Amino acid sequence: MAKLKPHTLSGFMELLPAPQQQMERMMSVLRETYALYGFTPLDTPVIEDAQILLAKGGGETEKQIYRFQKGESDLALRFDLTVPLAKYVALNYGQLTFPFRRYQIGKVYRGERAQRGRFREFYQADIDIIGDGALDIINEAEIPAIIYRTFTRLGLKRFCIRVNNRKILNGFYAMMGLTDKSQDIMRTVDKLDKIGAEKVGEILTEDAGLSPEQAAEVLRFISITGDNAAVTAALEGYAGQNELFDQGLEELKTVTRYLTDFGVAAECFAVDLTIARGLDYYTGTVYETVMLDHPEVGSVCSGGRYDNLAEYYTDKKLPGVGISIGLTRLFYVLNEQKLLNPDLPTAPADVLVIPMSPQQRGYAIAAATRLRDLGIRTQLYSEQKKFKAKIAYAAKLGIPFALFLGGDEEAAGTITYKNLNLGEQNTADFDTAAAAIRAELSRLNQGSVIRE
């Protein structure tokens, strides 16, 4: 029979077993941390009615979306987890309790041009808090605090959550009489990191039609830097001229104050006036998160405050705040940069049970069952191979312990166990052996997923 060449589509991440284990650990940390803050898990379909997903329409979305017919239906794959959330909340409004806090970790699809490190299928890990009519400002501080705990638990240290407030930007543009150009300006300013101040100035005057003085003022404003106290002080200089600006400044001060209450280390968050989040969707606090040693990666976790989650589906006013970790991209970068902790076990099992002859299979099965009862991941090795091949199997997979069960062990009711990392071999009764194995496993699994 002619064989088909096996391949995986380009732009689709498919990991070998060891890195997949690391990815699973990251997902566990995300699930657990999100749950610690009272977020409930959701799971919405990957396929939705194309009309629902494209309610907003326009832009890159429409070009990149995977859309197709099945029978009479016009279907599409979700391109983010926010639109499905909006649909879900509008659909189930009467059965939900607000504030509604949900997390979702799921795959989304964008038919982008394939390039290194860009994915067409990728995980997003989102948290959102949705209010019914109103939502307290404290939530805008809790969201980055959750990300802080998440990244810290993952083992990431060199990161910074950058915070800004859209009202400050919009208020500033209003003061300067540039409200009708503010979208263009923010889209341009968003590129500051990539193209530099000079180029931004050029675009602002040539394309957006600002006077050189206006462009200079915009650049001066977004260049306000320093620690949070210094930035806030500089912003106070603009206060009293525009209500929206003043409101935004008040919110920013409140959020930064609460961030400290939530225990977020000062070096892990910074007010940054260049952050606007390209989308017109955000109305208040906005976030981006960068890895300090890898600014070229861009933001690995972004989000913000919005006023109307589900405006395309309902008249209900549903303000919210949310943030999204680009998990697949983050994992890709961590792996490329060799930041995944190589000392954490990635083996499929903790113990390989090897009966020394077929006569000991019953004894081996019983031992394996008891280890599993203790929560120890145990594989029974039962292929007819030479002893050396069995040990090589454990070594190749990185399984830390092997159990050798022969006639002597069965007769005496003992276990011979070998720590394959250290080469140490012992024989003991089951409980002693299991306790020793557990102690070593807990030591091996102590570290965090990321090691900078």
Place this chain on the structure above:
Amino acid sequence: MAKLKPHTLSGFMELLPAPQQQMERMMSVLRETYALYGFTPLDTPVIEDAQILLAKGGGETEKQIYRFQKGESDLALRFDLTVPLAKYVALNYGQLTFPFRRYQIGKVYRGERAQRGRFREFYQADIDIIGDGALDIINEAEIPAIIYRTFTRLGLKRFCIRVNNRKILNGFYAMMGLTDKSQDIMRTVDKLDKIGAEKVGEILTEDAGLSPEQAAEVLRFISITGDNAAVTAALEGYAGQNELFDQGLEELKTVTRYLTDFGVAAECFAVDLTIARGLDYYTGTVYETVMLDHPEVGSVCSGGRYDNLAEYYTDKKLPGVGISIGLTRLFYVLNEQKLLNPDLPTAPADVLVIPMSPQQRGYAIAAATRLRDLGIRTQLYSEQKKFKAKIAYAAKLGIPFALFLGGDEEAAGTITYKNLNLGEQNTADFDTAAAAIRAELSRLNQGSVIRE
């Protein structure tokens, strides 16, 4: 703005938060149990090259598959997790270690006619063990033993894993000179439960072209029932006439013997000669699993032994054995039949922390942080609402504990906590309060997901 009516596609399960929590618990049990047996998690793309997925071609698959173009590419959504596994193993053969044991829990897609309880997007939860050239028979007993432990941990008691061996069936048909008709016969016999013996006999004579004597003999053979010893004894009566039959009988006896060694309760497995699994893919042991009180549901977990996992992609001989739980369907049935344990908490949080006035927000944040450090899922309630509304929020979500933190508590450094199920309220220092809350939470979370 005109609103779009929010809706979810029919045939796509989308759960409310409380049932979703139960689904998550089920998935955790599956992940943990599979991992306990040394299976490594895999995550393959939802989209594959249509050519890869349809390598085998024909039948229902081609009709039901979601297939579409994107640019120049002919793409399709996976309709099971076996074909992607075959591709994965063929693609990564050189980097995998055999026997290769993997689990995958993922969504698959079949554009079936929509009907109650049938899904177009559904989770399968698969385990497979793939050998390189050979695979020991003991694996064919371990697979149902894993399912036994999984279902038992879920809390399911009234189920039966039915086991058969294709070699026995093929050997029997060979004895009777019916080899060329065996596929037709097995497909018909597979419907015995649904249409009854008489109708099966009719189809066998009228459509499959068997003589009435042959049809009677087939029906007699598949009617062999009783406990495993009785069935085996009856099968011995056919021994010595066909090599394949004898080999199959030997395998069946070995598998049932090991099943006992693995601790599978006798009432939870049964040799059943009517099980053939419609697919020509299986070559040895085959399994189906039924819920004894809900036979109408059909098999909730099926699989078997195959000789060539990846024959469309490689010349390597890769025999394996695997089984798949139809998780979405199983969950649907459990929910419909009210078998999900209603006493297990489904709230998004264990504790709702309520600062009695904005002055206590700092104290409340600190208390929430300490509870989270202990692994207690804690939500801070910070909306400006009446006290009654805050309590109603906790009650509506089923959050078991509320913390009331007022000026007195802050001044004394204490916590007032209320068990909302029992209505009991206490004030104590943090450690005492946290210990009491943890003890009650561990009691509340003790049960299994399913309660029959």
